[in-house]
Amino acid sequence: MLYREAGDFKTSYGADSQTFPIRFDRMRYYAVLALAFGVVPFLINDYWANAVFVPFLIYAIAAIGLNILTGYCGQVSLGTGGFMAVGAYACYKLMTAFPEVSILIHVLLAGGVTAVVGVLFGLPSLRIKGFYLAVATLAAQFFLVWLFNKVPWFYNYSASGQITAPERTIFGIAVTGATTPAWAKYLFCLVLLFVLAWVARNLTRGAIGRKWMAIRDMDIAAEIIGVNPLTTKLSAFAVSSFFIGVAGALFFSVYLGAVEVGEAFGIQKSFLVLFMIIIGGLGSIFGSFAGAAFLVLLPVFLKNVLVGQLGWPTDLAAHIELMIVGGLIILFLIAEPHGLNQLWRVAKEKLRLWPFPH
């Protein structure tokens, strides 16, 4: 009923192949955009920005990035934390070396640097697959973190090894540094997420995305029908790392403002982003959003309910929170191994027929 196709006529190829072919779906998408761009920035405060929206937006970018590599191209990666660190440190070095250049350019360049590093670490994927590749990317994770800890040039020889984002502005409004207004942080991340998600969606629908998926489904067959594994796998690594690098740059400069590589970009970050795409759904842009939302919002939500509402001791709440999140992850994966995206898809199928199931 709600998702009906009846009466929704397409008269051009363009209209037929659009991202949201069903009218209701398209309207919902525009409504979400209008809400995100037109309403939230006026209501947001520091708490909402720093505890909920900004981390969600940044993790969504990282999750889309990893989803391109793992979900679409089938190359398992445990190096996400390390690649985010590359983005963060590249952004820091650029910010401090060229203070007059816009932060937006720095963030995108940081993504570019990460893409190069990603391609480098993606080279083994031409020879090894599956778990073995996961181990190779794990090596990238540990090597990169070690490197940023070991070489003082990366943190400008600061006494503590921390990197701190100086204040940078866009159109005269601070987007990094302590005086940044909440809405500016939010909008900066939102604009980047919107553009990157749009790019990712269209890349995966086009020729390059189809090549990635061909490699994922069966690499030998793909090679036989003329897909070059070298360029395909490396392009997946490059695009994925670009996204993750941008996420890392934002994570450092906009969200936290100061990071320490071992703590902020350790192995647990790699797992967190991997869990996001597994829970959200491999090979789906919506799944990346849903997974990021699930793992960012749920702990904050539980903490506020358990400590804020029920008044439990903070340590008990923290332990219970871990158990609930872990339990829910298992429950979700048993109930729906294909993630939240599949639940969403099933819900849409049901709504298409509702209220007349036959």
Next chain:
Amino acid sequence: MKKTFAALAALAIAASTVPASADLMIPNLSYRTGPYAAGGIPYADGFNDYFTLLNERDGGIGGEKVVITECETAYNTEKGVECYEATKGNGALVYNPLSTGITYQLIPKVAADGIPLYTPGYGRTSAANGKVFEWVFNYPANYWDAASVAVKYLLEQNGGSLDGKKIALVYHNSAYGKEPIRTLTELSKKHGFTLVEVPVDHPGQEQKSQWLQIRRDKPDYVVMWGWGVMNAVAIQEAANINYPMENFIGVWWSGSENDVMPAGEGANGYKSLAMHGTGMAYPVYDDLRKFVIDAGKASGAGDQVGSVLYSRGMYAALVISEAIRKAQEIHGTAAITAAQLRDGFEALEITEARMAELGLPNFGQPFAASCEDHGGPGAAMIQQWDAASKTWSLKTGFIAPDDEVLVPLVMEDSGAFAAENNIAERCN
């Protein structure tokens, strides 16, 4: 799915924001979970219990009740930021996150929001320069003081010369553990000893290779900058390789009962720095027992009372309460704001007489802050663990740090921070 979830979350988060009240609101960014809980729990308990004592015995400070809002950070900077944002809107007066990583996050934020940050014995050392760091206070002592005191003690042990000696620094590979390196490097130049850096990665449960290196290198002394589970593991490993414990000195964060107990007999003779006394032989514990512990109002499980880190949490709470009193006196109002409290911190003077009055005679060093000096005298003592009686005993009195080396370093580092962030020097 997502939307219902978001709506639910919105409800819960919106409902949990408490309206600002007239009480003195002090957030306690504590950690009672994770690999650093062994240090976080006693500190948080001591911090809470002292304010409970003030509320129960004196009816608060200057007639205003103190309200502690505890927020779990798990020593994690992301959670620390969330806690900061969640509590700052409710009239938070001062932050004391007990984490150098979170401190680095908060230094620019507190300056923008106008809330003092009190980091006794940890945090950014160069915040001692009040000309640059208006909102941060780290008296009575900081990391560089600690490094200098440790070296001074070793000098004393060696008849005034460390020439040709080898000192290994086992440190937590983070902002916290890296802090003393700069000072120790300078001191090694001055006194002619060799410094060997041995990093241990978070969380520090695996240190076999580090101690193998120490066994091979045979340094004359090992100095440790550890925290949480790393301390206990390091002391156990040192015992395993039969390293002479009396040559092993931890910073004050590596010198609590929870660090030495797991190694049992092996930890006997281990030394650590101490910035205050410890144990329950102080008059304040009579009141604590009467008003807090026996009344069933103790924080946490109540099993940490009198331990080293409990004493430190209590000491931090004491300094904050004295700063509040000072601010009330300066501004003539009991319900002070965060900005007024900053003035209190800056004008604070704690004398030995005052400490005795508060029930803690010969507990900490007297100090006086000023506009320029947010760092205090920085003296520390050396304590040694006796495994048989399970007590720490003080080996020395307060040893003053080597300001000749430290002051230029503090000026250099704070100057760099001021230049990076375009901060004009105050107090001129």
